Amino acid sequence: MKALYYDGTLSIREVPEPSPAPGEALIRVLIAGICNTDLEIIRGYMGFQGILGHEFVGIVEKAANPYLLGKRVVGEINCPCGNCRFCRMEMPGHCPERSVLGISGRPGAFAEYLCLPEANLHLVPDSVSDDAASFTEPLAAAFRIIDQLSPSSEDQIIVLGDGKLAQLITQTMWLHSKHTVCLGKHDWKLSLLRDLGISTQHFGTYQGDMADVVIEATGRPEGLNHALRLIRPEGTIILKTTCHDNSSFDAARAVVNEIRIQGSRCGPFRPALEALALGTVEVHPLITEVFSLEEGLQAFERAARPETMKILLQL
Numbered sequence: 001m002k003a004l005y006y007d008g009t010l011s012i013r014e015v016p017e018p019s020p021a022p023g024e025a026l027i028r029v030l031i032a033g034i035c036n037t038d039l040e041i042i043r044g045y046m047g048f049q050g051i052l053g054h055e056f057v058g059i060v061e062k063a064a065n066p067y068l069l070g071k072r073v074v075g076e077i078n079c080p081c082g083n084c085r086f087c088r089m090e091m092p093g094h095c096p097e098r099s100v101l102g103i104s105g106r107p108g109a110f111a112e113y114l115c116l117p118e119a120n121l122h123l124v125p126d127s128v129s130d131d132a133a134s135f136t137e138p139l140a141a142a143f144r145i146i147d148q149l150s151p152s153s154e155d156q157i158i159v160l161g162d163g164k165l166a167q168l169i170t171q172t173m174w175l176h177s178k179h180t181v182c183l184g185k186h187d188w189k190l191s192l193l194r195d196l197g198i199s200t201q202h203f204g205t206y207q208g209d210m211a212d213v214v215i216e217a218t219g220r221p222e223g224l225n226h227a228l229r230l231i232r233p234e235g236t237i238i239l240k241t242t243c244h245d246n247s248s249f250d251a252a253r254a255v256v257n258e259i260r261i262q263g264s265r266c267g268p269f270r271p272a273l274e275a276l277a278l279g280t281v282e283v284h285p286l287i288t289e290v291f292s293l294e295e296g297l298q299a300f301e302r303a304a305r306p307e308t309m310k311i312l313l314q315l
């Protein structure tokens with residue numbers, strides 16, 4: 001099969017079709033999305049080599065569970081061992097033995113086929129298009145914040161950043177509090193949110209109260225320091241940015257103002273699929289362009305450009 005492979009350089013390669021281990025399904029990929037994590041991996045993050053890609057929708061072609069056969073699915077990307085202390089504590093996303101689809105120890109979704117444990121799969125409702133379904137994984141990362149915070153409708157929430165993930169987060173937070181505002185630097189990106197009736201402001205000219213919650217999704221090392229200037233005393237900062245280089249931050253400010261800083265990563269697929277099915281989160285405006293797998297190198301070039309939002313690969 002064809003795959004987009006990274007081993008220090010990106011290339012389209014012919015590789016053997018994967019064969020599922022016990023408990024795993026074989027999935028034929030329909031659409032896969034390029035994420036900032038993929039761009040960070042090709043700059044050295046995680047030290048991963050192999051088939052990239054972790055945001056996908058596909059059709060189950062082989063599975064032990066006959067109910068799954070022929071079904072359209074999305075899949076959670078963490079594959080835990082099931083036996084360790086963290087797995088027993090129901091923290092499979094933190095299993096030290098885990099593999100992660102297209103990120104660590106497991107070939108990813110930029111290929112004709114992939115394998116994942118059947119337990120990781122979720123059926124996609126018929127009302128969700130393939131394009132939209134490919135956003136389930138990053139949208140689930142937005143819903144992780146709801147699990148962590150249980151925001152109230154009175155909470156003043158600032159989302160810092162106007163990229164793909166920041167936009168999904170802003171839409172998700174808006175469902176919970178209309179006192180949500182997205183602060184960004186690109187008017188055309190902010191306008192995608194304004195078209196949905198969501199409040200935005202330019203980062204440089206923001207005039208407003210300090211927020212109860214600041215969600216840092218800039219993808220930039222300096223994002224945390226900006227967040228520290230926007231959060232109220234005893235407020236919570238949610239950190240979504242994983243930068244490939246380490247950044248320093250104003251720790252004294254966090255101490256004096258007794259700020260809670262909470263990391264946040266992968267999230268629950270079910271509410272993400274529900275939001276896509278109900279149309280309460282709108283992902284189509286985020287799609288910049290769709291490429292074929294053969295055009296994968298061009299697709300990555302395009303994804304890295306600042307004027308781009310989501311790039312999808314069609315298999």
Ligand SMILES: [Zn+2]
Pocket residue numbers: 035036037054055137138
């Ligand atoms: Zn991702």
Ligand SMILES: [Zn+2]
Pocket residue numbers: 080081082083084085086087095096097098
């Ligand atoms: Zn484990």
